[in-house]
Structures are given as structure tokens and as C-alpha cells.
Amino acid sequence: AQKITQTQPGMFVQEKEAVTLDCTYDTSDPSYGLFWYKQPSSGEMIFLIYQGSYDQQNATEGRYSLNFQKARKSANLVISASQLGDSAMYFCAMREKPYSGYALNFGKGTSLLVTP
């Protein structure tokens, strides 16, 4: 069964606008971590933001924020003030520790295109 679901294969957003990328997850482990990565066309995985299952507040990192709704098992990424350089693939990932040995389980990704 898919543990991480990203339902938006592709998204468009205009420069300077905000965009939300959806991510839902499935786990019975009370202790888990949620990650978002950006992958530009070069292929490198760029870490954006992390949310722990016990964190009381939503994570924020600069223009990135994570809308964590634990009861709904969702962890949406919000990018504010989009820039052209934000065009890339975005992956949501989950780590269920310790059983998985800290490996990450990735969603299928969302391709974001920022237009002028």
C-alpha cells in the first residue's frame, strides 16, 4: 500500500503567488517524521522542511511552511511568494522510526512550474 500520496502530478503557479502542494500519509507508528524535498532538473535532492509527529507547531523554513494536520494525516507544503527558481519536482517523504532503519518512503512527486 502506498504510504505517501501526492495527488497532484503537476501544478502551475504565477510568480509571487503562494502555492500548496498536497501530501497525505499512512502509518500506524506514533513516532514518525515527514519531509519535503525539492529536485531540480539537475537531480540533486534538496531538503526543504521537516515535521516530527510530536511537534506541536507547524514547521517553517523561510518561504516554506508545512501545514501539518495530524488527524487527517496530511502534511501539505506551502510555498509563499513563488519564484521562477522554484520550478522543480517536489517530493514528500516519511520516515517511520525505528522499524524502517530510518529509510525514507517517498511519494510520487509533484512537478511545479512557476510562470512569469
Added chain:
Amino acid sequence: GAVVSQHPSWVICKSGTSVKIECRSLDFQATTMFWYRQFPKQSLMLMATSNEGSKATYEQGVEKDKFLINHASLTLSTLTVTSAHPEDSSFYICSALETSGTYEQYFGPGTRLTVT
């Protein structure tokens, strides 16, 4: 943040030959490294978990005799694709687990393998 390197960044080999990909943690020691494979426009799929000084743990469906993993030191893991076939052409990404604090994974830049 910590740095992980991969070498080579891209490689072309002929069908039937073997190719070795190196993954190094440059400024921290990593007892655990992960190898992922990514086909075009798809997500990262975990192939195996590499543990220093012991045998790698392979994910279901990954042929351990074809994808040989060696984690001989705390800073180096290697993936050897043996008897490569065109269907092995893919983007291979390693990551190293930092275990002294946050248990964060740091990704290498990836290796693009093309088998002709």
C-alpha cells in the same frame, strides 16, 4: 549541512559489463547509507540499506547478486551493478544517515547510468 559526494556523476557502459558507483560522506561518519533508484519522471525507490561492516539489507524485488553493495568504511559505500543491462539505466542516488544528532539523511548528487 553535511556533504555527501557520489562518483561518477554519470557513466555509460556496455551491456554485460559492471560499473561501480561510490558514495562518500565527506565531513561526518555514516554507519548507515541508503541506495535509491529513480527512473525518469518517477519517484525514488529504496534499493537497499548499507551498514558499515555488515551485509546490506535489500528491499523486496532487488537482486542482491546484481546490485552488490559494500560499506567497508564509515565514509564510503559502493554500489556495483554487475552484468548491466539497458533496463538498469537509471538515476542512482545515495544518502548517508547522520547519527550523532538529528538522524537526518544527506543525499549525494546522484549518478546517471546509461547501459548501451
